[in-house]
Amino acid sequence: MTAPRPELDVAIIGGGPAGATLGALLAMDGRRVAVLERDIHPRDHVGESLTPSNNAIFSRIGFLPKMEQAGFVHKEGVGWTAPRSPVWKFLAIRTSDFPAPGAVQTYSYNVERDEFDLLLLRHAHELGAKVVQGATVKRVLFEGERAIGVRVELSGGWEEDVSARVVVDASGRRCFLANQLGIRRKDPDFNQFSIFSWFRGVKPHPPGYEGFVFFHFLGLERAWGWHIPIKNGVCSMGVVTDKADFGKSGKTHDQFFESLVQRNRTFRAVMEDAVRIKPWWIEGDYSYQMDTIVGDGWLMIGDAFRFVDPIFSSGIDVATYSASYAFDAIVKSWSEGEEAAAFAEYERTVNDGVDIWYETTDQFYRLQQLFSRFSLDRRYKEDIARALQGNPYNPQNRDRARRVLKDMRDAYRDVMADPHNLLRPGALDVPAEARA
Numbered sequence: 071m072t073a074p075r076p077e078l079d080v081a082i083i084g085g086g087p088a089g090a091t092l093g094a095l096l097a098m099d100g101r102r103v104a105v106l107e108r109d110i111h112p113r114d115h116v117g118e119s120l121t122p123s124n125n126a127i128f129s130r131i132g133f134l135p136k137m138e139q140a141g142f143v144h145k146e147g148v149g150w151t152a153p154r155s156p157v158w159k160f161l162a163i164r165t166s167d168f169p170a171p172g173a174v175q176t177y178s179y180n181v182e183r184d185e186f187d188l189l190l191l192r193h194a195h196e197l198g199a200k201v202v203q204g205a206t207v208k209r210v211l212f213e214g215e216r217a218i219g220v221r222v223e224l225s226g227g228w229e230e231d232v233s234a235r236v237v238v239d240a241s242g243r244r245c246f247l248a249n250q251l252g253i254r255r256k257d258p259d260f261n262q263f264s265i266f267s268w269f270r271g272v273k274p275h276p277p278g279y280e281g282f283v284f285f286h287f288l289g290l291e292r293a294w295g296w297h298i299p300i301k302n303g304v305c306s307m308g309v310v311t312d313k314a315d316f317g318k319s320g321k322t323h324d325q326f327f328e329s330l331v332q333r334n335r336t337f338r339a340v341m342e343d344a345v346r347i348k349p350w351w352i353e354g355d356y357s358y359q360m361d362t363i364v365g366d367g368w369l370m371i372g373d374a375f376r377f378v379d380p381i382f383s384s385g386i387d388v389a390t391y392s393a394s395y396a397f398d399a400i401v402k403s404w405s406e407g408e409e410a411a412a413f414a415e416y417e418r419t420v421n422d423g424v425d426i427w428y429e430t431t432d433q434f435y436r437l438q439q440l441f442s443r444f445s446l447d448r449r450y451k452e453d454i455a456r457a458l459q460g461n462p463y464n465p466q467n468r469d470r471a472r473r474v475l476k477d478m479r480d481a482y483r484d485v486m487a488d489p490h491n492l493l494r495p496g497a498l499d500v501p502a503e504a505r506a
């Protein structure tokens with residue numbers, strides 16, 4: 071007697087950008103796929119600035135026209151300001167000046183996540199994925215080592231077991247399966263905390279830079295503010311800092327946010343008449359990785375497999391590309407019958423790509439001035455612009471990024487070896503005795 075055929079080809083836990091993208095790809099391929107989403111969309115979410123590389127995936131699933139119709143703000147580049155620079159003296163990289171080969175368009179988008187996530191999830195549904203909202207996965211079911219389905223709680227509290235050939239965890243930073251298996255490792259170096267909200271009345275960007283995402287540095291290690299224009303004159307404004315800074319401060323959320331805004335002249339000036347229009351949103355403890363991200367009958371995608379500090383807006387890029395590589399791996403495992411090999415290749419590809427994001431972030435935090443120097447240098451400008459565009463899984467992008475990262479590492483070593491180098495952290499600080 072043969073075992074009954076599983077009800078689904080793929081059960082996906084979570085209907086954020088990762089789960090919805092994979093659902094769309096599998097549905098387009100005629101597979102029986104369900105996206106099980108705990109919340110009812112639209113729901114708020116952090117992460118509003120997209121890399122241009124996402125466009126290639128949106129185009130692959132036929133979603134790009136819907137992005138355009140939604141009227142999201144076009145993002146042509148990124149800029150950053152230093153704490154003590156005069157108001158609106160900034161550095162910027164117009165990423166649209168260096169489109170990746172074959173790029174479908176030069177700009178990307180700043181998105182309201184409630185709207186964007188809903189549109190993408192509905193798109194997966196329209197392509198034929200079974201989308202069930204208000205469906206909380208309580209457990210991934212295993213037979214021996216192999217994942218064979220999920221136990222779901224539906225909105226009335228009823229539980230149901232659903233069998234699937236493959237289970238994919240796309241539960242975001244809840245890391246549902248990694249927690250069930252006890253394989254999530256917190257990053258020892260990045261223990262960030264962030265607080266953000268939406269504001270009206272933020273002063274506009276300088277002409278020619280509308281839609282740019284600005285980062286305002288705060289003169290504290292690993293701390294920065296984000297400034298993302300979204301639709302209808304609203305801006306998403308947030309700050310990221312070491313978690314201990316908030317704990318030590320003894321301040322309320324309002325006071326803490328305000329104290330950080332005051333550290334940067336441009337940030338302070340643009341926020342002068344700003345009015346908050348949403349409750350504060352807090353995020354903490356958010357960098358981690360897993361011991362492994364694939365197994366017998368299961369894979370993890372998006373934030374559920376790894377998360378690095380968001381300074382380069384890498385999150386949705388990781389979500390959509392890991393979904394796309396997971397789709398390739400799943401289909402290959404069925405066509406070639408070599409699941410372990412196909413899933414191992416998936417793991418290597420996505421981890422190699424996210425390693426690039428991680429190292430770029432690490433180099434940036436080591437010495438922001440050096441990173442700025444590289445961004446201005448004609449020899450590296452295009453490499454850095456291309457790195458910020460995303461898709462570090464593409465071998466050409468990966469090699470380019472590795473080259474510039476190596477040169478940055480060498481330059482960092484030289485700077486730190488020279489006690490008189492003015493790029494060293496604190497080199498330009500006035501000694502206390504000279505200030506007296």
Ligand SMILES: Cc1cc2nc3c(=O)[nH]c(=O)nc-3n(C[C@H](O)[C@H](O)[C@H](O)COP(=O)(O)OP(=O)(O)OC[C@H]3O[C@@H](n4cnc5c(N)ncnc54)[C@H](O)[C@@H]3O)c2cc1C
Nearest residue numbers: 084086087088108117118119207241242372373380385386
């Ligand atoms: C401070 C901060 C700033 C950021 N800024 C950016 C940015 O500017 N640009 C960018 O690209 N990224 C940014 N990110 C990252 C971005 O938020 C995420 O990378 C992105 O949302 C990941 O998508 P996902 O689909 O993997 O997870 P999510 O978007 O979190 O979706 C996961 C879904 O799974 C559902 N779920 C969870 N558990 C279950 C369960 N048991 N059963 C069923 N459903 C479940 C959740 O309800 C959710 O809808 C930022 C992150 C932080 C913390």
